[in-house]
Each structure stands twice: as structure tokens, then as C-alpha cells.
Amino acid sequence: MKTLPGGTAIQIPLVDLRSQYRAIQPEIDDAIRRVIEGGQFILGPEVAAFEDSFAAYLGAAGAVGVASGTAALQLSLLACGVGPGDEVITASHTFIATAEAISHVGATPVFVDIDPSTYTLNPERVAEAVTPRTKALVPVHLYGHPADMDALLAIAERRGLRVVEDAAQAHGAVYRGRRCGTIGDLAAFSFYPGKNLGAYGDGGAATGQRVDLLARVRKLRDHGRTTKYEHDEIGFGERLDALQAAILRVKLTRLEAWTEARRLVAARYRELLAGTPLGLPVERHEARHVYHLFVVRSERRDALAESLKRAGIGVGVHYPLPLHRQPAYRDLGGKAVALPETDRAAAEVLSLPIFPEMSDEQIEYVAAHVEAFFAR
Numbered sequence: 520m521k522t523l524p525g526g527t528a529i530q531i532p533l534v535d536l537r538s539q540y541r542a543i544q545p546e547i548d549d550a551i552r553r554v555i556e557g558g559q560f561i562l563g564p565e566v567a568a569f570e571d572s573f574a575a576y577l578g579a580a581g582a583v584g585v586a587s588g589t590a591a592l593q594l595s596l597l598a599c600g601v602g603p604g605d606e607v608i609t610a611s612h613t614f615i616a617t618a619e620a621i622s623h624v625g626a627t628p629v630f631v632d633i634d635p636s637t638y639t640l641n642p643e644r645v646a647e648a649v650t651p652r653t654k655a656l657v658p659v660h661l662y663g664h665p666a667d668m669d670a671l672l673a674i675a676e677r678r679g680l681r682v683v684e685d686a687a688q689a690h691g692a693v694y695r696g697r698r699c700g701t702i703g704d705l706a707a708f709s710f711y712p713g714k715n716l717g718a719y720g721d722g723g724a725a726t727g728q729r730v731d732l733l734a735r736v737r738k739l740r741d742h743g744r745t746t747k748y749e750h751d752e753i754g755f756g757e758r759l760d761a762l763q764a765a766i767l768r769v770k771l772t773r774l775e776a777w778t779e780a781r782r783l784v785a786a787r788y789r790e791l792l793a794g795t796p797l798g799l800p801v802e803r804h805e806a807r808h809v810y811h812l813f814v815v816r817s818e819r820r821d822a823l824a825e826s827l828k829r830a831g832i833g834v835g836v837h838y839p840l841p842l843h844r845q846p847a848y849r850d851l852g853g854k855a856v857a858l859p860e861t862d863r864a865a866a867e868v869l870s871l872p873i874f875p876e877m878s879d880e881q882i883e884y885v886a887a888h889v890e891a892f893f894a895r
């Protein structure tokens with residue numbers, strides 16, 4: 520049995536990838552064997568088949584498999600023509616890869632505040648932050664809840680900006696009838712193992728409706744190649760590998776069922792936690808939340824987290840230090856940034872365990888310990 524620092528046995532992990540594997544083991548093992556026996560490990564039919572089925576699942580014009588979510592963001596920004604001298608508006612309350620990709624294409628991330636109910640970009644703050652140098656917006660569908668895309672697309676349209684969705688936590692999320700990953704100019708998915716659709720290693724995809732931009736990402740991921748030894752432009756070695764694609768093909772067939780299971784876990788948490796002082800996640804009427812994380816908030820977050828850890832519950836904080844306060848971003852071009860909702864979220868958010876296989880007893884165990892904490 521695994522233990523937490525301090526020696527407490529883990530009763531309930533934050534995510535449980537081993538129980539997922541047990542449920543699909545024969546198909547996964549067959550897929551891995553098929554790739555090894557076939558002998559084609561880089562791109563080829565497995566990657567193409569996964570790209571087709573992922574694009575069909577999303578309702579996108581296409582999907583391009585790449586080596587990670589970070590690569591998907593970076594190549595998407597390049598395909599959209601973002602480069603040195605450009606500003607790109609994004610959230611500070613996100614994983615650092617969102618901003619890293621912007622920095623690595625030579626542009627400057629401009630961090631704006633979030634809407635505290637959904638933890639996604641506040642369109643009013645975005646509108647205020649647009650300058651003549653702004654080239655693109657990168658909304659993050661954080662925790663699995665879509666960003667306020669209509670308002671953001673309206674700003675982008677008015678100011679002539681590109682929109683690259685960070686959909687790394689939003690596989691299957693829906694905004695006004697459209698899946699995340701089909702709404703902006705391009706979108707980036709991550710298949711990091713713990714994501715809602717996770718590989719057994721790194722992986723990612725760029726998706727969208729713009730076939731011209733997708734073709735550019737396709738070229739960039741594979742050394743700018745047009746034929747085997749002809750290279751149109753200076754590209755990257757950022758391909759999705761065939762083993763991961765074969766694994767993802769199996770897992771994609773389960774994604775809808777897993778998402779529904781996550782939503783049931785979330786609904787059960789809501790019932791059980793309704794009487795506590797916790798702030799619970801919001802699902803806006805126009806949105807389908809896919810609960811990559813079930814994030815609650817409390818001014819007593821640190822004490823609550825400690826108490827749950829002592830009970831063997833694997834909690835997390837996503838994310839404790841906003842990007843505008845990271846040492847790596849200490850030099851933001853001398854611009855002072857005040858992001859009060861971002862700072863408040865960083866101090867108050869707590870991720871409770873959630874995974875599709877989570878049992879009712881496990882949910883009740885977590886909820887009982889939350890209630891006991893507030894009863895003391």
C-alpha cells in the first residue's frame with residue numbers, strides 16, 4: 520500500500536490510474552502488442568487512426584497528434600503566427616505550461632484575472648488588457664469547465680485576435696452545444712496520464728476547424744517536413760508516438776462513460792457537501808463540466824487539507840502559486856499586475872479526489888471527513 524509523507528496509508532488517492540487499467544487491461548495489452556509486432560513506432564496508421572477518431576469525437580475538422588499538451592500549445596501559437604513582439608492574453612491561475620508555450624514562441628504572456636465562479640478568464644478584464652501589440656487570447660478551460668467563449672470570441676473578432684483554447688483539462692467539455700477544442704482558431708489537448716483522456720506517457724493534440732492551421736501544425740511537429748528529406752521550414756520533433764496513439768484509441772472509446780461517471784461523483788459530492796461552508800464548483804447553464812478536478816474553496820483551506828491528508832485522503836492544490844508570482848515570471852516587462860481573484864483562488868482552492876471508478880463509499884468517506892472538520 521502507498522503511504523503519504525508522514526506514513527499515513529492512502530485510503531483514497533486523488534486519481535487512481537491502476538483501477539482504470541484493470542478495467543481495460545486485455546484491450547490495452549492487445550493494442551500495445553499490435554504496435555510492437557507491426558514495427559511502426561513513429562506516426563503511421565495508429566496515429567492517423569487516433570487523430571481521425573478524436574476529431575470525430577470532438578466534431579472538429581481535424582486533430583494532429585503531438586508529443587505533449589505543451590507542444591500542442593506552442594505549435595498552435597506558431598501556426599497562428601504568434602511570435603516575438605506579440606502579447607498574448609491568458610490566465611495566471613493555470614498550469615505553467617500555458618504561459619511557457621507563449622514565452623517559447625517569443626511572445627509575452629499578459630496575465631489577466633479570472634471569474635471566481637468558474638476560475639476561467641474574465642472577459643471584462645481581457646477587454647481592458649488588449650493593446651495594439653495583442654495578437655492572441657489563450658483561454659483555459661480550467662478543471663474541465665469551459666471558459667466564457669462567446670464573450671472572448673467577440674473581443675477577438677472586434678480586435679482581430681487569434682484564439683487558441685487550452686483544452687488540456689477539458690476532453691469532452693461542451694460550450695453551447697460545441698465541444699471545447701472546436702471553438703477557437705486552434706486548441707491544445709494534453710494526454711498526460713492523469714488527464715481525463717490520458718496516455719501511458721506524454722502525449723497531446725492540436726485540434727480545430729481551420730484545416731489550413733492544422734496542416735501547419737502537422738508540418739511543424741515533424742521537422743517542417745514535406746517529403747522524407749525535404750523540409751519547408753524549421754520545425755520540431757514533437758510527434759505523438761504510435762504506442763501512445765494505440766493506447767489512446769482504446770481509451771477514447773470509454774471517454775464518454777468515464778465522463779458521465781465523473782459527473783455522477785460530482786453530483787454525489789454536491790449532495791453530501793451542501794451543508795458545509797465549502798464553496799462548490801459551478802456549472803454554468805451553457806456548459807457541460809467534465810470535472811477533470813473537483814475543486815472546492817475555503818478560507819481554511821490549508822487546515823482542511825492537512826486534516827484530510829491525516830485521514831489518508833489524497834487532496835491537491837491547483838494551483839498554489841499563480842504564474843504572475845512565479846520566480847520564472849518575476850520579470851513581466853516591469854508591468855505591475857494586480858489579480859485579486861487569482862490570488863484569492865490560489866489561497867482557497869482544494870481539489871478533492873475524483874476519478875470515474877470512485878465508489879460511493881469512497882465519496883462518503885471524503886465527505887464525512889470534510890463535515891467532521893467543519894464540525895470541530
Ligand SMILES: *Cc1c(COP(=O)(O)O)cnc(C)c1O
Nearest residue numbers: 587588589614616617687709711
Ligand atoms: C496538463 C496541462 C498542460 C500541459 O500538458 P502537458 O501534456 O503536460 O504538456 C497545459 N495546460 C494545462 C491547463 C494543463 O493542465
